[in-house]
Amino acid sequence: xxxxxxxxxxxxxxxxxxxxxxxxxxxxxxxxxxxxxxxxxxxxxxxxxxxxxxxxxxxxxxxxxxxxxxxxxxxxxxxxxxxxxxxxxxxxxxxxxxxxxxxxxxxxxxxxxxxxxxxxxxxxxxxxxxxxxxxxxxxxxxxxxxxxxxxxxxxxxxxxxxxxxxxxxxxxxxxxxxxxxxxxxxxxxxxxxxxxxxxxxxx
Amino acid sequence: xxxxxxxxxxxxxxxxxxxxxxxxxxxxxxxxxxxxxxxxxxxxxxxxxxxxxxxxxxxxxxxxxxxxxxxxxxxxxxxxxxxxxxxxxxxxxxxxxxxxxxxxxxxxxxxxxxxxxxxxxxxxxxxxxxxxxxxxxxxxxxxxxxxxxxxxxxxxxxxxxxxxxxxxxxxxxxxxxxxxxxxxxxxxxxxxxxxxxxxxxxxxxxxxxxxxxxxxxxxxxxxxxxxxxxxxxxxxxxxxxxxxxxxxxxxxxxxxxxxxxxxxxxxxxxxxxxxxx
Amino acid sequence: xxxxxxxxxxxxxxxxxxxxxxxxxxxxxxxxxxxxxxxxxxxxxxxxxxxxxxxxxxxxxxxxxxxxxxxxxxxxxxxxxxxxxxxxxxxxxxxxxxxxxxxxxxxxxxxxxxxxxxxxxxxxxxxxxxxxxxxxxxxxxxxxxxxxxxxxxxxxxxxxxxxxxxxxxxxxxxxxxxxxxxxxxxxxxxxxxxxxxxxxxxxxxxxxxxxxxxxxxxxxxxxxxxxxxxxxxxxxxxx
Numbered sequence: 001x002x003x004x005x006x007x008x009x010x011x012x013x014x015x016x017x018x019x020x021x022x023x024x025x026x027x028x029x030x031x032x033x034x035x036x037x038x039x040x041x042x043x044x045x046x047x048x049x050x051x052x053x054x055x056x057x058x059x060x061x062x063x064x065x066x067x068x069x070x071x072x073x074x075x076x077x078x079x080x081x082x083x084x085x086x087x088x089x090x091x092x093x094x095x096x097x098x099x100x101x102x103x104x105x106x107x108x109x110x111x112x113x114x115x116x117x118x119x120x121x122x123x124x125x126x127x128x129x130x131x132x133x134x135x136x137x138x139x140x141x142x143x144x145x146x147x148x149x150x151x152x153x154x155x156x157x158x159x160x161x162x163x164x165x166x167x168x169x170x171x172x173x174x175x176x177x178x179x180x181x182x183x184x185x186x187x188x189x190x191x192x193x194x195x196x197x198x199x200x201x202x203x
Numbered sequence: 204x205x206x207x208x209x210x211x212x213x214x215x216x217x218x219x220x221x222x223x224x225x226x227x228x229x230x231x232x233x234x235x236x237x238x239x240x241x242x243x244x245x246x247x248x249x250x251x252x253x254x255x256x257x258x259x260x261x262x263x264x265x266x267x268x269x270x271x272x273x274x275x276x277x278x279x280x281x282x283x284x285x286x287x288x289x290x291x292x293x294x295x296x297x298x299x300x301x302x303x304x305x306x307x308x309x310x311x312x313x314x315x316x317x318x319x320x321x322x323x324x325x326x327x328x329x330x331x332x333x334x335x336x337x338x339x340x341x342x343x344x345x346x347x348x349x350x351x352x353x354x355x356x357x358x359x360x361x362x363x364x365x366x367x368x369x370x371x372x373x374x375x376x377x378x379x380x381x382x383x384x385x386x387x388x389x390x391x392x393x394x395x396x397x398x399x400x401x402x403x404x405x406x407x408x409x410x411x412x413x414x415x416x417x418x419x420x421x422x423x424x425x426x427x428x429x430x431x432x433x434x435x436x437x438x439x440x441x442x443x444x445x446x447x448x449x450x451x452x453x454x455x456x457x458x459x460x461x462x463x464x465x466x467x468x469x470x471x472x473x474x475x476x477x478x479x480x
Numbered sequence: 481x482x483x484x485x486x487x488x489x490x491x492x493x494x495x496x497x498x499x500x501x502x503x504x505x506x507x508x509x510x511x512x513x514x515x516x517x518x519x520x521x522x523x524x525x526x527x528x529x530x531x532x533x534x535x536x537x538x539x540x541x542x543x544x545x546x547x548x549x550x551x552x553x554x555x556x557x558x559x560x561x562x563x564x565x566x567x568x569x570x571x572x573x574x575x576x577x578x579x580x581x582x583x584x585x586x587x588x589x590x591x592x593x594x595x596x597x598x599x600x601x602x603x604x605x606x607x608x609x610x611x612x613x614x615x616x617x618x619x620x621x622x623x624x625x626x627x628x629x630x631x632x633x634x635x636x637x638x639x640x641x642x643x644x645x646x647x648x649x650x651x652x653x654x655x656x657x658x659x660x661x662x663x664x665x666x667x668x669x670x671x672x673x674x675x676x677x678x679x680x681x682x683x684x685x686x687x688x689x690x691x692x693x694x695x696x697x698x699x700x701x702x703x704x705x706x707x708x709x710x711x712x713x714x715x716x717x718x719x
Contacts, residue, residue: 013495013496016495016496017495017496017499020496020499020500020503024503042563043563045563046559046563046664049557049664050529050557050559050664053556053557053664057536057540057556060540060554061539061540061543064543064544064547064549064552064554065543065547140557142717145717145718146717146718147557147664147666147717148555148556148557148666148668149553149555149666149668149718151552151553151554151555152552152553153549153551153552153553154551158552
């Protein structure tokens with residue numbers, strides 16, 4: 001009788017410990033991970049907006065100073081997993097499946113060879129809302145709302161354009177980073193607007 | 204009784220194995236994960252610092268091109284990032300530039316100044332030297348944008364144009380925040396021009412070999428650009444040879460049958476200072 | 481024999497209770513120590529971000545007058561607060577609640593140039609921190625400084641000042657504006673006009689907390705004073 005009792009107490013303790021462990025894991029999976037993942041993705045959405053705003057400012061600096069021929073770079077992080085601004089203990093395992101993409105597309109045509117350039121970031125988030133950030137010819141939009149307007153001089157607009165025969169449309173997706181290289185080629189006048197002609201490519 | 208001590212042993216063994224697995228995971232992270240994350244983070248931060256130096260170059264050039272003298276303009280160089288501190292250094296004499304004509308000194312030696320930043324593990328180094336911005340990774344340096352050094356064919360005569368900004372000042376500042384730099388353009392320097400039909404040698408003597416390599420690249424690419432120019436093209440009786448020998452980079456221009464070489468060189472001076480925060 | 485059985489039974493219960501106690505203590509350490517530390521770090525990092533944004537803003541404003549591009553309007557982003565966490569943050573284990581900061585645009589230091597009064601363009605960021613101490617970052621006529629609750633104002637970037645020349649960034653026609661937000665706001669600035677005052681004496685109303693008082697000795701005469709006027713506007717997203 002004593003032997004079966006002592007066997008029983010071990011089993012009971014194992015079962016209770018297992019129950020606690022399973023409960024913890026389940027709570028973690030159902031509550032903690034989505035919250036952390038959601039938080040990481042919101043922070044990442046904000047980071048990409050800052051990266052785009054920085055790119056807009058640098059592109060503006062180039063044509064304000066008529067700085068032709070100098071190639072500059074802008075880096076965009078596609079997903080929280082690709083975040084390179086911190087050294088984390090647990091590399092964002094929570095957003096393993098969220099990814100994003102950056103594409104370089106032709107926008108509205110402005111004259112024969114030149115079109116506005118659109119650089120678009122789309123997110124495919126697992127937990128947080130998806131965000132779409134568009135840089136269009138000098139203005140910055142997020143989910144359809146204009147965050148930063150394009151630049152003007154009195155009533156003349158400065159539009160950032162690319163030459164269709166030189167710059168190709170591209171699209172890159174994934175979880176790492178995308179680098180945009182751009183260079184001011186020239187500034188031409190078209191009607192009442194100034195066209196800042198850039199060479200752009202994404203890698 | 205045997206049963207009881209056995210069941211105690213298996214729990215102990217299980218626990219120890221679990222601890223070993225955890226130790227393995229932490230060890231792998233420390234030896235592989237952290238250095239790789241650090242390398243990625245530094246590489247990302249380096250692009251930000253490079254962009255700041257390009258902005259600096261644009262600001263400094265704009266001051267001169269728009270005749271804005273008499274004021275110091277202040278700019279923040281974000282050498283530090285969230286995870287590491289950074290340092291900014293202005294060195295006055297990292298090399299000397301001289302121009303010889305047939306072995307005799309045409310232009311007296313001019314000291315080259317460099318504004319540079321390091322951060323984190325200091326494997327990456329970004330700087331503004333001679334009007335160009337360079338980036339050096341693990342000892343290998345390339346120009347992000349080259350200095351103003353051009354060879355042009357104008358009416359079949361060779362024109363060499365150089366603008367070499369000189370930064371007056373000297374400092375070495377470290378910080379965990381951005382470092383403010385004040386720069387003022389002195390409206391003093393004039394263009395110096397020489398014309399000669401003798402062999403010209405433009406020589407850059409660097410204190411460090413990678414710096415000589417950098418300037419050799421600048422000379423080489425200026426020659427390439429001039430020789431492959433679609434409009435004017437090469438001049439027949441003039442040969443341009445870039446060369447490198449240890450710490451000295453040189454460009455030899457050899458005219459034949461009386462061809463004339465014109466050299467225009469400008470050394471704009473800037474006062475550069477940093478305020479310690 | 482009876483006592484042995486009762487002992488064996490109670491050992492498991494004790495083990496279970498100890499494990500629960502361990503979980504509770506870990507959770508309380510998390511909430512009482514780790515969470516405020518995280519919040520503090522996030523808010524300090526955000527202050528660094530805003531400082532960088534103000535430095536970029538100063539660079540953008542300076543670039544326009546240096547290149548003489550009158551009439552040009554450009555814009556930059558300012559983030560008044562760190563990115564918000566989830567709605568149930570603060571209650572559960574993860575992201576701490578983050579405050580909403582304020583951005584104000586209006587008139588700053590009054591300068592008297594000979595007998596004309598000129599008002600500087602002033603852009604202020606006021607934080608609303610829960611964990612770190614509150615801080616303001618101010619752009620005033622070209623100087624960027626940081627002011628805290630107890631500290632002296634710390635000048636981060638100096639204005640365009642030289643031995644005989646001074647450039648003041650002034651307001652053109654700005655009505656005071658204040659926006660509170662937790663999403664990034666746009667700051668649009670337009671370079672409107674330039675006025676030159678040769679051989680002018682510049683006075684600033686003495687005020688201990690204003691860095692201009694230590695930058696310009698009272699009533700200094702400059703060979704060349706340039707006042708560049710800007711319009712500035714803060715805005716949220718426009719659909």
